[in-house]
Amino acid sequence: MTIQILNGLVYGSLLLVLAAGLALIYGLRRVVNFAHGAFYMLGAYAGYAAAQAGGFWAGLAASAVVLALFGAVLDRLVFRVLQDRDPLVTVIVTFGLLLVIEDAVQWIWGTEGRSMDAPAPLAGSVALGGDAFPVYRLAVIAMAAALTAALLAWLHRSRAGLFVRAASLDPAITAVQGVNTDAVAMLVTALGAALAGMSGVIAAPFLSLSPAMGGQILVDCFVVVVVGGLGSLGGAALAALLLGQVQVLGAVLVPDIAALIPFLTMAAVLLWRPTGLAGKRL
């Protein structure tokens, strides 16, 4: 059982990093990024390519840089240009982007699955209560915790973080105070994309790489941000960890309907408490 709970925690940690990016972008741009799963997938492949040359950590760094640039360009060319249009238009545009990214990755790397090795010091397994558990999975939890802590520290301790929190509460008033909210939004979109890219690389050694890997996790990610409350980091964190447990424990206890639980939870939350566990109304 310990192993199951740990596995749930591993998947929950991964979702946490990914959903944090989605929630940040929503907070600033009021855009639900349908291409977020594609960012995750693109990040995994970019990391895979860089890891061939420089190992896992180089892959992680390269993925963050590439996706941050990608996010910045996306914000400048799409989100800023479309910010006065119906939010649904931007949603459809990110959906179009998803198709383009998936197709581009298939073009470059083909459709067959690929695998990436965990960094050497983390490759083995440890004994936990009599069962072997891969060290890398424990490292996933640690990496996700470190990234989340860094993000929270940045948001709550730095001046830029203050601007981000202010702009996501009320962009107009924040702009009146002399903050360049477009620059803040660009920074946040770049950061959100970088987090998606890094979670792709973190996932790569224990989930295999394929161009379709973004689709399933995007849906889980939506479940997380909706249940947690859109735009709320704390809510998303709680929901991500809960969803990880629900998926793993559900598969053990009620295997027949386990796959349905996340969707039904999301539907129930949207209908009965549209603000999520801690968030604003859409």
Place this chain on the structure above:
Amino acid sequence: MSGAGRIGAGALAAAAAGPAIAALVPPGVLLSLLVQACIYAILALSVGVLARQNGMVSFGHAAMFGAGAYLAGIGLGAPGQLPAEVALLLAVLAVTAVCFGLGLIVVRVHGIAFAMLTLALGQACFEAANKARGVTGGADGLTVALPREIFGLPAATFQRAEGMFLIAWLAMVALAALAALLARSRFGLLTEAIRENEERARFLGYGTVLPRAAVFALSGGIAAAGGVLYVLYNGFVSPETVHWSVSGSALIMALLGGTRTAWGPLAGAAVYFLLREQLVEVTERWLGLLGILLVLVMVFLPDGLSGLPRRLRRPRGAEA
């Protein structure tokens, strides 16, 4: 000519064009492509009706399409209990009824949240179709043997492109005409008023949930009708039919064509299939190119291709 008269005349002309197209296109790959295009055009139409009357963007309509296909397949596969015709109609009616009940709940959710909700519910149906092996055959899918005659036509008519093209074409035209008539009816105007400003419609004394749920049900019924045609033609349905990529394709067709007119989604489906056919010849990268086209259309032609004539007649500013 009155508006209803124009719709009727347009529908008759479109219906008459069906046999002409069937006569001009030789039986083969292109004709069977056109059959698929007509069937998916019906799905795109259902997405378009929901977007136009309710202002709601659905990422989960493959669920209704697939439910229609599965129910029809299951109904046909249980011989001796139901006449095939009844089974097919029941499939459409059942999906419509379920969508009405579901609609009473889900139309309270608006905007982006509705898009995400439909995506989740659609994926829930996909998972259910995968898991319920006893009913749906699970991932292997459901193979359906048609009875010898349906609606007095031999089964082979439904499974050969020459026969099915006419049936799907006429169904598509009839459903689009129905959607167009509905849009200009009192009920259609009411739902448009609610779409524009729900609170004001309530102030005027209208209930707003029931009309929106009715549109959702109608949209689900149209999608199910498309699914029924799908299973008749292919004799097979699998969870892939319910996957959200199918919902996504239907949405692309509807938005490419534009949802302000009933024929927009149909034109979108035609563009989608014919363009894909052309692109596949030249490059494997058709999906990415379609994505780029979708982005360009959404940014520069928010009313889709069917909004183009109006836009050309009345250019807006220098950029048009």
